[in-house]
Amino acid sequence: MLKKSLLIFILFMFISCGPRVLVPPEIDLLPYERVGLISFSVENAEGQLDEMATQRFLQEITRFQKGVQVIELGPLDEVLGKINKTILDQEAMRAIGEYFGVISFFQGKIKISDVKPDVDIAALIKSLRVRANFNISMTARLFSTETG
Numbered sequence: 821m822l823k824k825s826l827l828i829f830i831l832f833m834f835i836s837c838g839p840r841v842l843v844p845p846e847i848d849l850l851p852y853e854r855v856g857l858i859s860f861s862v863e864n865a866e867g868q869l870d871e872m873a874t875q876r877f878l879q880e881i882t883r884f885q886k887g888v889q890v891i892e893l894g895p896l897d898e899v900l901g902k903i904n905k906t907i908l909d910q911e912a913m914r915a916i917g918e919y920f921g922v923i924s925f926f927q928g929k930i931k932i933s934d935v936k937p938d939v940d941i942a943a944l945i946k947s948l949r950v951r952a953n954f955n956i957s958m959t960a961r962l963f964s965t966e967t968g
Contacts, residue, residue: 847962849881849888856916856925857881859895860958863931870895873930877960881926893920896927910968917965928960 849855860873874892881890893899893916900906903915908927916925933955940949 849885852888852923854889854891854922855881855962856891856893856920856922858893858899858925858927860928860930860960861896863929864933864935869930873928873958877926877928891920891922893922893925913963913965913968922965924962924964926960926962928958930956930958932956 857874857878860870860877862870862873878890878892881888896908899916900908900912903912903919905912905915913925917923935952935954938951938953940951
């Protein structure tokens with residue numbers, strides 16, 4: 821009994837030490853034909869992370885959703901400006917559909933949190949190493965321009 825328990829414990833520890841694999845949700849975009857993509861927004865970060873994330877998301881959609889036309893609409897504030905709206909509500913969603921000719925659109929957000937810098941001054945003269953650990957989360961929502 822002890823050997824069996826020990827074997828189960830070792831197997832459990834071995835399995836739990838494996839990498840975490842995230843499986844993307846499956847969604848069939850073919851019925852939508854033309855889908856809009858509003859540039860991702862970034863919270864708590866600087867640089868071009870929004871552009872990189874938007875392009876990466878676009879690549880993944882076009883790779884797995886053959887036959888779907890994805891139209892980049894631009895940043896949310898510019899999209900709202902083109903339809904003379906200030907907030908993304910149901911009326912604005914319908915206006916986006918009419919203006920850009922899309923049945924639905926994606927809007928995403930990236931949030932960076934718990935940034936912990938790690939500075940290592942190894943023999944100050946020889947080298948300086950700076951790293952940061954942080955959490956990053958990304959959400960993407962698909963909105964219907966007909967129903968909001």
